[in-house]
Amino acid sequence: xxxxxxxxxxxxxxxxxxxxxxxxxxxxxxxxxxxxxxxxxxxxxxxxxxxxxxxxxxxxxxxxxxx
Numbered sequence: 001x002x003x004x005x006x007x008x009x010x011x012x013x014x015x016x017x018x019x020x021x022x023x024x025x026x027x028x029x030x031x032x033x034x035x036x037x038x039x040x041x042x043x044x045x046x047x048x049x050x051x052x053x054x055x056x057x058x059x060x061x062x063x064x065x066x067x
Contacts (some may be wrong), residue, residue, distance in 0.1 A: 005062040006043040006053050013042070013060065022035075023059050027051050 003014055013020055014032060024032055028049055028063035031037060034047070 002014055002064075004042070004064065006046075007041050009038065010040055010042060010045055011038040017064060017067075020060055020063060022055070022062055027056050027059070029056075056065050 002016060004016075009032075010024070010032065011027075012034060014024075014037075021032060028051060031045075040048075042057060043053045046056060
């Protein structure tokens, strides 16, 4: 399985595994269906939403590693 990085586009992560959706939502990123998610990196979205990108990326990778 691929490793999630800060520079990955959100929609690419969602295509990789839909199970990541709750992780984004639990971190306050509720705009997963908006057009920005298909062109915005995790790092860019975290900056806009004032979320720690490193924490989110770690949670996403922990989820994928646990599958």
